[in-house]
Amino acid sequence: MSTRSLVLTYLTLALLLSGCTNPASDQKALTQEQVEDAAWGALEPNTSSHDRANWQTETLELVEGQHVADRFEGEPAPGCMGPKPPPNQPVSPSATYWHVVMRPVPVTPQPWGDTPAPTAPPLIPEPFTREAQFLLDASQGTVVARKLMCVIY
16 A cells, blocks of 8 residues: 555544544533523422522532432322422432432521521521432433422421
8 A cells, every 4th residue: 555545544543533523522511500590490380489589509519329228219209299309210229410409498596595486587488498419411411300398288
């Protein structure tokens, strides 16, 4: 094979390979803000205030499914008010997820030493939901599983 044909073969091969891309590497990583927004979008229908300002994110971390799968077993929102959320999808032990924990923001400080009057303002703006946990697909940001902890009166 001549040098010229060898160079042309390498150039052709290089051009062909440059058109091949890895779809996984083309995906942009989700920002923490996007993850929080997705979790809030899933939580909002089951809140009483429907106000994002009444909720704080306590945990926002990337985890492997094996470390959190047991938290999302059973019903996603047992005894909670609002629309019934869709059932949780299976959590893959080896997959990576965003784990988000949200809790209501306290509005009124709790009095020290005495019992508040029955007509006192609520201590939290969300009297029925104490905590919400979400697992989101790390690459797409879709909710895979959720668990709402509600007060049942």
